[in-house]
Amino acid sequence: MVFEALKGIDVQIAQGEMVALMGPSGSGKTTLMQIIGLLDRPSAGSYVLAGRDVTTLSENERAEARNTDIGFVFQAFHLLPRLNLLENVEVPLTYAGVPAAERRERALDVLRRVGLEDKARNLPSQISGGQKQRVAVARALAGSPRLLLADEPTGNLDTRTGEEVMALFGELHAEGTTVILVTHEPEIGAYAERIIRVRDGVVESDTRQTPKRAAL
Template sequence: MTTAQRPVIDLTDVTKTYGEGDTVVHALAGVTRRVERGDYVAVMGASGSGKSTLMNIIGCLDSPTAGRYLLDGVDVRHRDDAQLSRIRNRKIGFVFQSFNLIPRTSALSNVELPLAYAGVRAAERRRRALDALTRVGLRDRAGHLPSQLSGGQQQRVAVARAIVTEPVLLLADEPTGALDSHSTAEVLDLFDELSAAGRTLVVITHEDEVAARAKRVLRMRDGVVVEDVRTVAVTDLPPDMGALVEA
């Protein structure tokens, strides 16, 4: 199997339970899904549907109770803390609802951070971080502190930080939840561009507007996937961009 054919995410009957005995909660009750390279998937669901648990497991922030999860062909079960840190660092870029930039630290330093933890040398790190900032259109804000940036700009810095390591998966958790409509459009356009450039995106959201931009939408309820709709093929442009091209 070549790299191109290997699914980025391969979940086989993954379950996650919290608590014991009478108080046991099945946050995930058996999920089997694959996400191919280059796909743009939106995961939707009401709160308590298990989508956050799914995101934690996909993001290697939590481990499944049972089932198998291969991330880019690597089995992430039975990994210790340090190994999971390394896997997250190499394979996943995170974008969070509340941006989660390190305060009092410049945009550039924030973007450099994953590279620093990966052991990349300073000069190389700086070059790649500036590249990533250029791609999100914030090269001129490199020296600004998070507190000096708007919400949309902060989220774009977070996206730059997520893509700077060239991860196989970009994982976004409610990326527009804290943004106004203008900033939301900015970030979603950026996602479209990244998808068009061949990146694999998984976006957890409860907003239809966000889901509409994805190539494929998963709906979750009570810990299982209840709907899996593909809008456009994995290899096509995301719906909005495709529409623009056709028009």
């Protein structure tokens, strides 16, 4: 038995857009996110990322594209508990073969960008949930990705801290980073300039709006 999670979806997202991908559980949004993030392959059709059809890339080529073109931010942070914040941010750069000195410089730069340079030597257990998510954003930015893919990025945060993280995404978008927020929360979708709603494996609606700005 074959289950068709997505049914002929045709979506184009331009460089620099901030998009919310929304839908209830079982809608297909998670499958679409996994395809966008090169974590899964579509069984039919094509996916063009930065002008290149990535559908038929080998596993090694897909891994390289993930590491260079896409930054991931997850609800659960996924920080390594025995590494300090600086070392956590350096992890994807290590996999990318970036030399140690450059790695350290780039990691410090993005920690500075998210306001955590002074905590670079702290362990994840020594910082708050909001700060952990900022480290996760810094780690995603370390490789200078074309696309930032955030899956329920405020799911483990209180309202105030969630607003601070969304303000950071808004700043990154204003600087030209493409941001895709995967969420079921209307409050988070409100920060996007475009909302793509998925239901039963199809795009139910694709609308533009004036995005909310976090008041900090």
